[in-house]
Amino acid sequence: MPLEAVSGKVKTVNLLEIEDLTVEVEGKIILSNISLRLKDKESYILFGPNGSGKTTLINTIMGMPFCKVTSGKIKFLGEDITGKNVEERANLGISVGFQYPPEIAGVKLSDLLKLYLGKDSKDDFSYEEKKLIEAFKLTDFLERDINVDFSGGERKRSEILQMIFLKPKLLLLDEPDSGVDVESLKLISNEIQHYIENTGNSAFIVTHQGGILGYIRSKHSCVLLKGGIHCFADPKQTYKTIKAKGYEECVNCQERITEAW
Amino acid sequence: MAKESELTKILHQILEEAYKAGIEKSEEKRSGTLMHVDQTTLYSKVNESFMGKLELMDTKEALQRYSWLDNYRWKLVNRDKDKFTKKVAEDFSGGYFIRILPNAQVIFPLQSCLMITKTDLEQRVHNIIIAEEGSKAHIISSCIQHSGVEKASHLGISEFYVKKGAMLNFTMIHNWSEQTLVRPRSAVLIEDRGEFVSNYLCMRPVKDVQMYPVAYCNGKNSKVSFNSILYGHEKSLLDIGSKAILNGKGSRAEMISRAIARKGSNIIVRGMIEGNNPECRGHLECRGLIMDNESLIQSVPELIARKKGAEITHEAAVGKISEKEILYLMTRKLSEDQAISMIIRGFMDVGIMELPKALNEEVNRIVDFVAQAN
Numbered sequence: 001m002p003l004e005a006v007s008g009k010v011k012t013v014n015l016l017e018i019e020d021l022t023v024e025v026e027g028k029i030i031l032s033n034i035s036l037r038l039k040d041k042e043s044y045i046l047f048g049p050n051g052s053g054k055t056t057l058i059n060t061i062m063g064m065p066f067c068k069v070t071s072g073k074i075k076f077l078g079e080d081i082t083g084k085n086v087e088e089r090a091n092l093g094i095s096v097g098f099q100y101p102p103e104i105a106g107v108k109l110s111d112l113l114k115l116y117l118g119k120d121s122k123d124d125f126s127y128e129e130k131k132l133i134e135a136f137k138l139t140d141f142l143e144r145d146i147n148v149d150f151s152g153g154e155r156k157r158s159e160i161l162q163m164i165f166l167k168p169k170l171l172l173l174d175e176p177d178s179g180v181d182v183e184s185l186k187l188i189s190n191e192i193q194h195y196i197e198n199t200g201n202s203a204f205i206v207t208h209q210g211g212i213l214g215y216i217r218s219k220h221s222c223v224l225l226k227g228g229i230h231c232f233a234d235p236k237q238t239y240k241t242i243k244a245k246g247y248e249e250c251v252n253c254q255e256r257i258t259e260a261w
Numbered sequence: 262m263a264k265e266s267e268l269t270k271i272l273h274q275i276l277e278e279a280y281k282a283g284i285e286k287s288e289e290k291r292s293g294t295l296m297h298v299d300q301t302t303l304y305s306k307v308n309e310s311f312m313g314k315l316e317l318m319d320t321k322e323a324l325q326r327y328s329w330l331d332n333y334r335w336k337l338v339n340r341d342k343d344k345f346t347k348k349v350a351e352d353f354s355g356g357y358f359i360r361i362l363p364n365a366q367v368i369f370p371l372q373s374c375l376m377i378t379k380t381d382l383e384q385r386v387h388n389i390i391i392a393e394e395g396s397k398a399h400i401i402s403s404c405i406q407h408s409g410v411e412k413a414s415h416l417g418i419s420e421f422y423v424k425k426g427a428m429l430n431f432t433m434i435h436n437w438s439e440q441t442l443v444r445p446r447s448a449v450l451i452e453d454r455g456e457f458v459s460n461y462l463c464m465r466p467v468k469d470v471q472m473y474p475v476a477y478c479n480g481k482n483s484k485v486s487f488n489s490i491l492y493g494h495e496k497s498l499l500d501i502g503s504k505a506i507l508n509g510k511g512s513r514a515e516m517i518s519r520a521i522a523r524k525g526s527n528i529i530v531r532g533m534i535e536g537n538n539p540e541c542r543g544h545l546e547c548r549g550l551i552m553d554n555e556s557l558i559q560s561v562p563e564l565i566a567r568k569k570g571a572e573i574t575h576e577a578a579v580g581k582i583s584e585k586e587i588l589y590l591m592t593r594k595l596s597e598d599q600a601i602s603m604i605i606r607g608f609m610d611v612g613i614m615e616l617p618k619a620l621n622e623e624v625n626r627i628v629d630f631v632a633q634a635n
Contacts, residue, residue, distance in 0.1 A: 062592055086591040096592050102585045105548075106607025112593065145607070166593060 013078040015040045015170055015202055016061065021072035023053075023060050030056045032227045034072070038170065043196055043203045043216050045235040048224035049247050054206045055099065057224065058172045061204075062096050063089045076170070093169030093201075097159035097176060103147040109158060110142040116165040129165075135187065136161045152179030160188050164195055171195070171203040177211035189215030210239040223250040292398075293317045295373040299382055300354035314365035315398070316358070317373075320387050323358035330358070333389055337420045337448035337477070345416045345444040349385045356386035356417070359400065360393065361429070367398040368617065377406045377413045377441070388419040392427040392455075399617060400429070404443075405436040414442040421449035423457045425480065430615060432460040432624065437467040439495055445472040451509075453480035459503070460488045460614040464628065466495035466526075473502035473531065478512035478541075488613050489518040490628070493526030493556065502531030502561075507541035507571070514543040517613050521605060523552035533563040536571030543572070549579035550608060 016038040023031040030053045038044055048054045060067040061074060063086045074082050076092055084092075114121055117129070125133065133139055136157045147155055156176055163171050173192070177185055189212050196203055205212060213235055221235035223242070231238065231250045241249055292311040295318075296304040302319035316323075324330050340350040357373045377384050392398060406413060415437070423429050437443055449457050457476060476485040487503035505514030520528045534543035549558035562575040582604055590600035611624045 064588060086588055087594065087596050090592050090594040095594075098589070098592075102583065102589050104586050104589070104604060104607055106610030106612065107603055111603075111607075115595075116593065145610075145612075162593065 012039075014038060014075070015077060016204075017073075017075040018061075019073045019075070021060070021074065022070045023056060024068045024070050025056055025066060029070075030067075030227055031060065034227075034229055036222070036229065038202055038204060040169070040202050041196065041200045042220060043192075043205060043218035045213070045216075045218050045221035045238075046204065046206045046224055047210075047221060047235075047238060047242060047247075047250075048206070048208060050208070052224045052247075053227045054208075054224055055174055058096055058174050058204075058206060061089075061170075061172055062086060062094060090168075094172065095163060095166055095168035095170075096172040096174065097156075097163050099174040099178070101147050101155055101159055103145065103149075105145050105148060107146050108143050109138065109146050112146060112162060113142075113165050116162065116167075132164070133161065136191075137184075153181055153184050156180050156188060157184060160191060164191060167199065167201070169201045171201060173203060173205045175206050175208065177207055177209055180211075185211055186215060188212075193217060210243070213239055223247065225251060292367045293371045295319075295357045295359075295371075296376065297355060297357065297374070297386060298376045299379055299384065302355050302357075305357075311367060314362055314367055315371065316360040316362070317371065318358050320353075320356040320358045320389055322355075323389070330389065333391065333420060333422060334387070335418075335420075337422075337450055338418050338446050342446065346418065346446050348383075349387055349416050349418050349446075353385040353387045353418075356388040357402075358389050360391045361396040361398045361427070363393040364395040365393075365398070366396070371398065371400045373400070373402045375402070375404045375415070375417070377410055377415060380410050380412055382410075382413045384413070384415045384417075386415075386417045388417065389422075390419065390429070390431070391422045392424060392429040394424045395426045396424075397428045398430070399432070401432045401434065403434045403436065406438045406441055410438060410440075412440045413438075415444070417445045417447075419445065419447040419474075421447070421457065423449060423451045423455040423483075425452045426454045427452075428456045428458075430458040430460070432614065432616070433462070434624075435461070435463040435467065435470065436465045437470070439466045439497075440468050442468055443470040443472075445470075445474070447472065447474035449474070449476045449485070451476060451478050451480055451483040451485060451512075453509070454482050455480050456484045458486045458488070458615050460611075460616070460624075461501065462490050462611075462624070462628070463499060463501070464490070464492040466497050467499070469498045471498075471500040473504060475504040475506065476514070478505060478507045478509050478514065480509045480512070482511040482513075483509045484513045484515075486514070486615065487516045487518075487532075488615075489520075489530070490609050490611065490613075491518065491520040491528055491530070492609065493520065493522045493528045494524040495526065496524070497526040497528075499526070500529045500531070502529075502533070504533040504535070505543060506535045506537065507543060508537050510538055510540050512538060512541045514541075516543075516545040516547075518547045519608055519613075520547070520549040520558050521552065521608065522549065522556035522558045525553075525555040527557045527559075529559045529561065531561040531563070532575070533565065534573050534575075535565040535567070536573050537567045539568040539570035541568075541571050541573075543574070545573075545575035545577075547575075547577040547579075548608070549577075550582055550605070551579065552581075 014037045018036040021034045221238045293307040516532045532545040547560045560577045564573040587600045
């Protein structure tokens, strides 16, 4: 765990700290006064209905220029990154597995994977790398243009595989479980869990279907509703409540935990 | 055990230029080589292992040898079409005659190279290419100009005959100089089950290229594909079209073009598919990237249907590089500039050209070479 000395005392530095963040997209406030703290070696689950601002939160952490921070701060490993661009944040160790990644004609999946691995386009993948690609059922996609004519599930598998090769310290995943068949869901989830355990890095996972919860060992979840965060509780408990009583209950519930992790 | 290639007998400086345009040094990898420099054919040779599969010689020599060639010359391109065809009809210096013999499979590319080394030269060539019944071949033709030469023009007539069940994949690479005027006039006739793939790459600055090759798909189930990758810069004017006339039952046409315009270049991409048979299909696709405010890309698709049942479609998109694509790659640690060059490189992907693997790699090498030089 990274440490820093503060006035003689040793204090742990959080992986990510969001302080009182307000974000506008195209002049409209999408997130208001959000605060979050993420530590390393953990998985965090973010619940929220459609349109609650989950994707905007992910994009804001990544530094996408269309997400305008009007107030508040984002700190990564103690450093204020609010003014940093996407590339700088990526190089610090943040990356996103997108829900709807763009199609790029002529750019092959293998080109990108090799780039992350520091390989030349002529170099071959190692035996282990090939095995992992095979496990993701993406061998036949290596020479395909990235995301072009990929199905929903294929995109998810490709995004997660890219993340594993890219090795970010903070892995932001936007609905990795939507539009994925049962078998792929199990594979993707297990690989994410494996990644966190093996590398000590963290994942912040957006879901609104909860499918991933059966496989990811996470103690932390929060609920995003109408641009604000409500309740920080155990993911399975939270999901049970949402399923039984809907998202509104997370705002009104007597047992909700307002203290952040 | 490198055996000195006979090609090295040709003036070293000229060869260096030829290599840049994609001429392979080792002739073992080629089925044949023909070099036409200025007004003379300097070199023509069929690789031994391909003897009996194809013929390669200067068009003038072929006309002397084969009287039947008169049935092919000026039969697809009208000699009175314009002032350029008229000039070549008046007088020409040669060109290449290529004949792939019946049922021959020429899996390695044949390379032909037309070069201009003299200032103010007007090169006039007439090429005739015949793919006999059941044959299959890939040809690369490179047109290049020696870098020391400033003003020149190239007028080239090319007539292609793709006979029954034959497949001809013809890749043309243009490497002219900023002062060259280029006027190719090409036509192809495709018989039953014949297939013609035309690949055109123009990646270096050129003064002015205008061409509009036409394919007559007269045969039953005949097929034509026109693929172009155009990289316009330094005030180049590229007016590149292609026309497919679908007369045969079940005939098909596909046109794909990728155009990048920068530094004051103008690119006009034309395409016309004419469906004259109730069972024909055609598709035209044009994508353009405009890189600055001084350049222009104009897409002119024309679809003509004359029979009920003809199915002809097109899609076109012209614009700047997608911000979303750049940001996506930046989330993967690429800088903005790296992301842009990766997208441009991908945009010029030669995967559209249906080339065999070895040739694909080679054309990619040329594209990389040019992309890096810019």
